[in-house]
Amino acid sequence: MxxxxxxxxxxxxxxxxxxxxxxxxxxxxxxxxxxxxxxxxxxxxxxxxxxxxxxxxxxxxxxxxxxxxxxxxxxxxxxxxxxxxxxxxxxxxxxYNSPSEHMRVIGVTATNGKTTTTFMLNEIYEKANFTTGLIGSVMNKVGKRYVPAELTTPESLDLHRLFGLMEKEGIEKVPMEVSSSALELYRVNDVDFDIVSFNNFSREHIDQHGSFEKYWEAKSSLIRNAKEGSYALLNIDDAKIRTLISKTRANVITYSQKNENADIYLKDIELIKGRAKFKVVVNREYRAFSNIIRKDEFQVELGIPGYHSVENAIVAIAIALTDGIPKGKIQEGLKGFKGVERRFEYIYENDFLIIDDHFANLKNINVSLETLSKIDHKDLHLIYAIRGNRGITVNKENAEAVVAWKDKLNIKEIIGTKSIGAVTGKDMVSDEEEKVFKDTIESAGIKLNIYDTLEEAIEKALKKVEKDDIVLLAGCQGMDKGAKIVLDYLYGIKPDINKEELYKPIKKRVVGK
Missing domain, CATH: 3.40.1390.10 (MurE/MurF, N-terminal domain)
Incomplete structure (x- = not known):
């Protein structure tokens, strides 16, 4: 050119x-x-x-x-x-000749749940026989090809190159995670978003952005800058997100887990063995693109556990309905969806249960521990990878969130790790981050042992596990390799175990294999 x-x-x-x-x-x-x-x-x-x-x-x-x-x-x-x-x-x-203009691009932002929401959407679109791309923190996908992701949202050059590949392969739908950093650093300025959504907002990236206000300014810009003729789907259960209804040129569709005034809301939510089912109510008829979405009510069952999965599902449902996907394909996609790696993922479900969870911030922690409280078990063994390079505030809030559940979940001991050797320099735990986590946990009367490596921490925990216990592998980048280490350990101590079945949960993983 x-x-x-x-x-x-x-x-x-x-x-x-x-x-x-x-x-x-x-x-x-x-x-x-x-x-x-x-x-x-x-x-x-x-x-x-x-x-x-x-x-x-x-x-x-x-x-x-x-x-x-x-x-x-x-x-x-x-x-x-x-x-x-x-x-x-x-x-x-x-x-790259404005490639995003030639496909339906759906931008999903939230403090929690971006990854699961986009994967749910991908599953729904595939069930509806669309060719899909996927852009996010775990992986980028072009058709059937998966590539590990370096950033939640790629740098603008890499992003448009990716869209260019998708255009050549005839990709029709692209669910995409949009991070606050990407918005602040102009990475998505020239992406042609057709649908944008904002699902929740909490304090995770304050240290990174400098202040809560700057984090909000970055995050909300996806909605505020949405183009005329596009659709903005907003969770009105969040008071700050509600303020954006009048601050966008996009057509606004509201959704809620409980508010009957929303355009789309849920009712009769039940959690059975950790997995949810509920009814979706389309509260009014509306037009989106060339589709007329009519008033309706239908049942949905999720194939993955957790209360947080309900919150992720409602936005995926609202987006899919707005995009004209039939409710039968939405039901089929969500029931068949088996989750995203490291998002409250069951990796061993036999004599005891092992769950692998991203455990990123206090909201994520609260919904994960609330779900655990609904699952019958004897003792909880919590292995926590301290968050590196996220600052004192996040690590203190995360520790406080765990402490708040100590009585309900009978948490008497936590095994911590700095994940040395399992993380790159950008995720190394500082002395200050370790200290604030340690001080907060121990001041609540919870025993804490912190180990340098994941291997040490996991071995110490698994030696104490008994029948009907739960082991929670908790943490972000520092716990990425935890599931593989756990399964290797189990294979070493259970000589009669079926190796193929044991490793099946991580067979298709892109990171942490």
Whole structure:
């Protein structure tokens, strides 16, 4: 693509050495990924500044650079913009010919449940015979191909490249997780969202964004900036989310787990052996796209456990109905859906129960422990991977959430781990994070042992497990490899166990295998 055509959409402040046109064969924001005839975009990141690597990009083949500050001694075209991250999004969308415009893209944001909601939607769409893509924190999917994800929402260049692949393969529907970081860092600025949803909001990323208000500003921008003619699905059980009803150009559809004034709500929710069934009520007739969604009432049974699964299911149902999916396909998809790895996932269900859960923040913890309280069991063995690089606030709140359940779940001991060797540098636990977790747990009178590695922590816990107990593998990145370690341990101590059946729950995992 010609450089002149590529940069038309940019708000250019100034240029240097830009005299004739150039053919651009690709774009890169990492200098080492630059190839011959590439455009390099220098981004000022949190850790380093891409402007430092302009010479390296030229050595690798860059023929032009987009910058926020001019660099002296550079003899190729420099195009100066006020925000190179924003420019990267515009350039990427243009380079790949606006691929997201050619498929139905559904953007799902929430503090909790984005992953499960998008996977539920994917299952529903597949049952309705649509070809699907999937973009999120666990994996990215193009048709039948799965690729591990590096970020919850990819950088804008990688995102539009992914949409380009999807367009070539005829993908029709793309449920997509939209993180607060992606919104704040302009990664999704030029994605053509047809449906957006906001399911819940709590305090997980305060340290990352600087304040609760900035986190809300980032998160809510998905709804506030939704295009005219699109559909915004809002959970009116959340008071802050309700305030967005009048702050978007999109057509608003409301949903609720209990509020009969919502456009779509649930009733008669039951939890049987940890799994929910309920009735969905479509409270009014409305038009969405070329579909007329009529007043209705129908039963849904979930194939996965947990109260949090109900909250995720209602948004998936509301999106699917708005997108014209028949209720029979919604029922079939949700009953057949067996969950997402590490989201209250049963990985061993025999003489005792082992559950693997992301356990990310206080809301996630509360719904997981509430579900556990409804499951008959003798003792609970809680193995917790302390959250690394999430700050003191999150770790203190998580510890307090566990403490609040100590009497109801008879929690007398917790085994903690820093997951050394199982996480990369970005998820290492700091001394401050370990201390605030330890102080909060022990001050509540709960015994706590913290081990450096997952292997040590898991072995200590499993040696105490008896019949009808529950083992909870709890934690985010630090517990990703926990299930594999647990199953390896069980295979070593149970010589008569069927190996294929034992490892079946993690056979299709993308991470933590």
């Amino acid at each position: 010609l450089l002149e055509e590529l940069i038309k959409s940019l708000n250019i402040i100034d240029t240097r050495n830009y005299e004739g046109d150039l053919n651009i064969e690709g774009i890169a924001y990492h200098s080492e990924r630059v190839k011959s005839d590439f455009l390099y975009v220098a981004i000022k990141g949190y850790i380093t500044d891409g402007h430092k690597y302009i010479n390296s990009s030229i050595n690798n083949g860059a023929v032009a650079v987009v910058v926020e500050d001019f660099s002296d001694g550079i003899n190729i075209p420099q195009i100066k913009v006020s925000n190179s991250r924003e420019a990267l999004s515009q350039l990427s969308n243009k380079f």
